[in-house]
Amino acid sequence: MPHGQDIEGENNLESASKYECLKCGRIVEATSHPGTCECGGEFQNRSKSLE
Numbered sequence: 001m002p003h004g005q006d007i008e009g010e011n012n013l014e015s016a017s018k019y020e021c022l023k024c025g026r027i028v029e030a031t032s033h034p035g036t037c038e039c040g041g042e043f044q045n046r047s048k049s050l051e
Helices: none
Strands: 017-021 027-030 043-045
Touching: none
Parallel strands: none
Antiparallel strands: 017 027, 017 043
């Protein structure tokens, strides 16, 4: 992204992130880790690599 065109609040700790359940694929948006899914699976932040 060119300098000066940063998205406001992109790195703000209070901004929401998307999390995906690794078991059922459910996606939620939250400001902190949502814990475990209703199906019993763990959520992974979608902006983090699975490697």
